[in-house]
Amino acid sequence: MSNYNQEMIEKYRGNFLKEVQDNVEEGDWVKMCMQCGVCSGSCPLGPHWEHPPQEIFMMIRAGKRDEVLQSSSMWMCTSCYNCIARCPRGLPITHIMHGLATYSKRLGLAPKNQPTAKFAQLFWDNLTRTGRVNELKLGLSLYFMNGFSEGIKTALKMKDIGLGMLKTKRMTPMEILGGHGCKDKKGFHAMLKKAQEIEEARIGKSGS
């Protein structure tokens, strides 16, 4: 991971905008931003963002690589699409935020213990195992993602919600035994593996 980071630093030699354009999903769009600030005023968790989207776009141009990639900001995106609906330049801001988050994670620069980063990984692992989300296991691993004693605390805090869901049959303890999934798991996994390989080869190319 950090090797990859080193490679990219050497390859782009301070041209962070180019690095983003080449490697971040929809990163090509960043240069179109005219800094009007509409997006920054649109984020529902805006007050918690260290750097709102407009600022991130400015920082990318200014070559502030570490500040951008190590920031927790992108991980606060709720995918509400407010920004996309409003941006006068039509930037796919939501996707750029997701893309920056993914890229920072690949480089090993994403902030440690960022809760959404952890949760998103749990979610992905959960769904790719069988092809469908097992909500019970996802919930349990979520509660326990910060370790066992924290997990017990969170689980207790959430217990009434769990009980409500159980009573209304919107949750089942049986899911722990397997639960929902695709039938063609073999094809499903082979497909994902292939998609990953293609993408890694593509990244390798731009990173070489």
Place this chain on the structure above:
Amino acid sequence: MAKKSYSFYPGCSSQKAASSSNYQVSVDTMCKELDIELNEIPDWNCCSASIGYAGGGELPRLALSARNMALSEEAHPDQDIVATCAACWLATKETQERLNDNADLLAETNTALAEAGLKLKNEKKVRHMVEVLIEDIGYEELGKHVKKPLEGLKIAGYVGCQTNRPFGIAGESFENPKYLDKMIETVGAEACDNYEKKVSCCGGALAFSEPEKSQALIKEIIESAYDNGADMIVTPCPVCQMNTEVYQEQINAKYGTKFKMPVVYYSTLLSVAYGKSAKEAALDGQVIRAKQLEEIAGK
């Protein structure tokens, strides 16, 4: 009206004993009444919603939705794809758009799909259930089936984010879409015209990972419904429904509020107005019970 058939993508949360299984029950009831046939896409997989990005890269994510679309093309060649989950609809539609815009990505996706013995042409329409109701059935027809008008109820239509942006429903604005209000009126109830939080975000998946921050958003959504005199909230999205319903007690504990606002699906409303039983309308799936609807359904 003749029977209408669709290739149906139910999504994970609608499965038996999952968090929006009640949504599915009421959708089935509503569709039966309206002569809508939903043919489940065989062996569909999760779309990874909006949170998949951190685990999977771009192509693996696209492959997920592509597989569903390819399966649909194979099994139901002439039918539009219909989803009830906003996140499912969005992820699928976004994939379709991205692959249509980029022939290289489509080729790569098909290379991945070939591993599962599939191929995607990518020519189908991807639609949300409310589009089917509004565009293919129409308000007038929706109204004709009403047997028990929901008179005297005041309802806040909470549209939320992903059924509204970036695609939205044709002819509606992003800032003030009217379709839920029209549905509320179609079943004989009164809509809260000035519901300020109609299109604000409930935190989405971040309700799990950032509970305090998200609950602050949810609090406003519910408060505004109370301020507008609502008896209940109605929504088209399983994420919105769950977020605005199940955290109310935690919010009460933290903020000293006294929320107890039922949050139902449009399909639940329609089912009750169509004279179906509480069970058929999935009222037993409410964590906060919708007593007024139970009464009407019990009459």
